[in-house]
Amino acid sequence: MCERVLRVACVVAVLGGSAAAQNAATVAERREALAIARDLRALAESVLGEDQPPEISSNTPVEQLLARLGRPAARRESPGLEPADLDRLIEAAQLARGEQPAPRLDDAAWLRRVYLDLTGIPPTPEQIAVFVADPAPDKHARQVDQLTASEAFARHWARYWRDVISARATSENARLLNFDTFEQWLTQALLENRPWDAIAREILTATGDATESGATALVLAHTNNLRVQPAELAGEASRIFLGIQIACAQCHDHPTDRWTQRQFHELTAFFAGTAVRRPNREQPLRRVVFDRPGSPRHGLPDKDDPNRTTPVAPRFFLDGSAADLPRLTSAQARALAASYFTGPDNPWFARALVNRVWYALTGQAFYLPIDDLGPDRNPEDPEILDALAEAFTRSGYDLRWLYRTIAQTDHYRRERPPARLRADALFDALVRALDLPLEGLAGRVGRNNGNTAPQVPAAVRGRFSPRQLFTTLFQADPSLPEDELLGTIPQALFLMNGPQVHRATTAGPRTLLGRMLPQYPDNAKLLDALYLRVLARHPNPEEQRIALDYVRQVGNRREAFEDILWALVNSAEFLNR
Amino acid sequence: MRIRSILDVTMSGEGVIRRRMFLRTIGAGALALPFGSLLAARAEELRARRKACILLWMAGGPSQFETFDPKPDHANGGGTPTIQTAVPGVRIAAGWEKTAAALSEIALIRSLTNREGNHARASYQLHTGYLPTGTLKHPSLGANVAAELGDPAVELPHFVAIGGPTQGAGFLGAAYEPFAVLNPERPPANAVPPVPGERLERRLGLLGDLEAAGYAQRGGADRVRDHQTLYRQTAAMVRSPRMAAFDLDQEDATLRDAYGRTPFGQGCLLARRLVEAGVTFVEVRSNGWDTHTENAERVSRLASTVDPALATLVSDLKTRGLLDSTLVIWMGEFGRTPRVNPRAGRDHYPRAFNAAVAGCGIQGGQVIGATSPDGTEVTDRPISIPDLLATFCQALGIDYRRENMSPVGRPIRIVDGGTPVSELFA
Structure with missing residues (x-):
């Protein structure tokens, strides 16, 4: 309004008052008048301090948009929480419950745990020997520092998130989705210690060719026939990044939470302009994610007739302000959603991540299932959760800091409930324990066995590496409670009878056991070496007695040790960390 | 219930x-x-x-016009000729002669109606009764039936899937996941121990002793117990005489021929053997029903393997006194468009399609529902997917309204909102 008045005033001032004079003005004169008007407005604004923000338009860049809407930026401060502080909180919580701290692990057991927890790869006998012999009091802390900075750490956790997304993919061709690019991209991001909010933002706002932009994986996991399913995308984004299962409110108001159906569809509206196309016909599997021009359109289904909908505008269900959002483009809407998801004013973003990492490292969770948080749930040990989540927020969502702080506590050096190895970790553990060539696990692992045989055209099948075939058989959804992962009959059959494991546990000219038998003529020493190799520890006296008795009873050294090696890789301990 | x-x-x-x-x-x-x-x-x-169920899954979506709801008097019928069946007045598409002869045991449903036209989503829906959501994996009918009816005394898996992937147990968990058999003529992978039985026994004994002395004493007692349970189950299966059910060579060659010497035909024979041996739910998959091009020719080729297998399965079950306790289902994820497209194919059409059921109290020889002369609409007795799954549960004696708890504590009904088609049991 202000601008229009000024403009008219200037035109009048420059060209003279009469309408005839204005109409007679040349284009050049009118243009000059407008330029003067602009200058005058700038002058007026600077003099009067008038700070009326111009309307948000489709051209407003994301940073300006977020600033104008008052969205807070992430903090990047010192977290102000040391492992010792965390230990004090844990002790206080245990004391309040009348619990004793669990017994401490010995160095070898701790080392196996920290390697498997952080990198998914067990330590070698040599690494165990070096660590156990190290007299330095800070060796545990240094080990954690070293592992959290390693590429193995980045890759292990990239695979974790890959599985989080792929386990719930609703895409028609979920098995064909190219998660390799996602894994590569996230490995690199974690190796750089990119902040968690930056990673989440990239995933929530991803665009581009899926073969180049790994962050597009979540959008593509919920795309059918080139149509993005915004409701699935919004529901999964909320579950994964906030631990809030608002998607339960898709069809009716949430039965046990406060969320309404309307709130769910308002969240969905942020993602309704996200689209996918196929760049050309020659490459039918290629996908490009983009933001459709214009504003996202989404409808709230009518309760009585789901075919009828009423339009809903984007609004974030955790945002308390009642103000309507301005009209946004599809790209702006997603960027704003990402800001709401990851902003330091949203406590659930930090809590959801802290809850997952705490569960993975300590075997305990503040909230269980680990992806079901929210204001209507009561967490265990809220003081510990709050301290960690707030410090993680202060740190600017520094992932490496979070893993380190938890893994360097005294608490982390104590016994905890066992957790099953994830499929990739088990693959690595088998390769290490049995000294397998990677191809040794190829073949029919996932094809003629298990319920998960990949249904793919022959041309694509070549993409499945031995690791992928193996992990197909052993995969599990990381969001499920650990105690529900008990293994399946096909998995047990693979380890019990599978030709790959059988060959590698046989004492042949080219196998591990074939080399070790003459290398360790003493049975006790051979047993010790096998335990170290497979379980990263020494046998206890009782195990030693049982095993050596067994060797005597069988009366055939080679056969007896084949059986022992078979028993070690078929043991529950081998499958757990 | x-x-x-x-x-x-x-x-x-x-x-x-x-x-x-x-x-x-x-x-x-x-x-x-x-x-x-x-x-x-x-x-x-x-x-x-115990009751059991065999699901014959026509992956890709079978054309109703070239199977059990032909329209010979309309252009949409595509010129597919029809044949007489054992039931007076009921005609089905040519190519299904053996099924036609067995139709007094089989009921046809011509009035299925749905909205989902995407393969993966519709397959999920027809298997589970629910549309897929990211936040919850619903158990398939097979997993639900295995959980409800599986006999703990049977060492074989309660749910076996032959010939390709299917929907799994979802939140019901690993115990009810389907056990996959890709090739029915070969024993399941890794089911034969590479060492003599005696030595496997010895190994299992050693494993148990070492675990009891080791990990069970180091905080892993629960894990060891679960692991030993799984290994006992697996070893029991490997050693079970019921594993002979996987050996089709024990069948009479004439019967094997009658089923058809095709993966699907032999899969149906294996399904019967497994049910006989105590398995609760078997799914046999037939691929290739997504006939966007050359629909008539391709369905005719498919019928030449599915028709003898379906008809022989029903009569074989009947002969052995198993049909009254075994529900046989023939269906796919949707039907196909009434209009034949320019490439002589038919595209996805969920609005009106068909299925066939037999056994387990189903009154054979009847036709439920009808479609319009052009096949575009259901004109009589529309049946939804929840209705269909509720009907299966009813036949199997399962309370389809029973609630299972999902991981987030949400009660999920086996079937949500359907009503069994009571006429089928008349």
Whole structure:
């Protein structure tokens, strides 16, 4: 309004008052008048301090948009929480419950745990020997520092998130989705210690060719026939990044939470302009994610007739302000959603991540299932959760800091409930324990066995590496409670009878056991070496007695040790960390 | 519901007593006969012959016009000729001669109607009764049936999937995941120990001893217990004489020929052998029904393998007295468009499609529902997907409204909102 008045005033001032004079003005004169008007407005604004923000338009860049809407930026401060502080909180919580701290692990057991927890790869006998012999009091802390900075750490956790997304993919061709690019991209991001909010933002706002932009994986996991399913995308984004299962409110108001159906569809509206196309016909599997021009359109289904909908505008269900959002483009809407998801004013973003990492490292969770948080749930040990989540927020969502702080506590050096190895970790553990060539696990692992045989055209099948075939058989959804992962009959059959494991546990000219038998003529020493190799520890006296008795009873050294090696890789301990 | 299921079909030692007979028994001597003890006796017998289900899955979406709802008098029928069946007045598409002859045991449903036209989503829906959501994996019918009816005394998996992937157990967990058999003529992968049975025994004993002395003493007692349970189950399966069910060579060559020497035909024979051996739910998959091009020719080729297999399965089950306790289902994820497209194909069409069912109390020889002469609309007795799954549960004596708890504590019904098609049981 202000601008229009000024403009008219200037035109009048420059060209003279009469309408005839204005109409007679040349284009050049009118243009000059407008330029003067602009200058005058700038002058007026600077003099009067008038700070009326111009309307948000489709051209407003994301940073300006977020600033104008008052969205807070992430903090990047010192977290102000040391492992010792965390230990004090844990002790206080245990004391309040009348619990004793669990017994401490010995160095070898701790080392196996920290390697498997952080990198998914067990330590070698040599690494165990070096660590156990190290007299330095800070060796545990240094080990954690070293592992959290390693590429193995980045890759292990990239695979974790890959599985989080792929386990719930609703895409028609979920098995064909190219998660390799996602894994590569996230490995690199974690190796750089990119902040968690930056990673989440990239995933929530991803665009581009899926073969180049790994962050597009979540959008593509919920795309059918080139149509993005915004409701699935919004529901999964909320579950994964906030631990809030608002998607339960898709069809009716949430039965046990406060969320309404309307709130769910308002969240969905942020993602309704996200689209996918196929760049050309020659490459039918290629996908490009983009933001459709214009504003996202989404409808709230009518309760009585789901075919009828009423339009809903984007609004974030955790945002308390009642103000309507301005009209946004599809790209702006997603960027704003990402800001709401990851902003330091949203406590659930930090809590959801802290809850997952705490569960993975300590075997305990503040909230269980680990992806079901929210204001209507009561967490265990809220003081510990709050301290960690707030410090993680202060740190600017520094992932490496979070893993380190938890893994360097005294608490982390104590016994905890066992957790099953994830499929990739088990693959690595088998390769290490049995000294397998990677191809040794190829073949029919996932094809003629298990319920998960990949249904793919022959041309694509070549993409499945031995690791992928193996992990197909052993995969599990990381969001499920650990105690529900008990293994399946096909998995047990693979380890019990599978030709790959059988060959590698046989004492042949080219196998591990074939080399070790003459290398360790003493049975006790051979047993010790096998335990170290497979379980990263020494046998206890009782195990030693049982095993050596067994060797005597069988009366055939080679056969007896084949059986022992078979028993070690078929043991529950081998499958757990 | 348990009692209902006993009333629906009760068993005798030799086979099946029809429901009517049982009711007559009660009607005649209700006062003389202590009802409770009769039920107890029947429950005992029911356990002895549990119900089972064989799902023949036509992956890709079979054309209703070239199967059991032909339209010979309309252009949309695509010129597919029809044939007479064992049931007067009921005609089906040519190519299904053997099924036509067995139709007095089979009921046709011509009025299925749905909205989902995407393969993966519709397959999920037809298997689970629910549309897919990211936040919750619903158990498939097979997993639900395995959980409800699986006999713990049977060492074989309760749910076996032959010929390709299917929907899994979802939140019901690993115990009810389908056990996959890709090639019915080969034993399941890794089921044969690479060492002699004696040595496997010895190994398992060593494993148990070492675990008890080691990990169980180091905080892993629960894990060791679960692991030992799984290994006991797996080893029991490997050693079970019931594993012979996987050996099709034990069948008569004539019968094998009758099923058809095709992966699907032999898969159906394996399904019968597994059900006979105590498996609760078997799914056999037939691929290639997504006939966007050359629909008539391709369906005709597919029918040449599915028709003999379906008809022989039904008659074989009948001969062995298993049909009354085994539900056989033939279906796919949707039907195909009434209009034949320019490439002589038919595209996805969920609005009106068909299925076939037999056994387990289903009255064969009837046709449920109808479509318009051009095949575009259901004109009589529309049946939704939840209705269909509720019907399967009813036949199997499962309370389809029963709720299972999802991981986030949400109660999820086995089937949400459907009503069984009661005419099928008339």
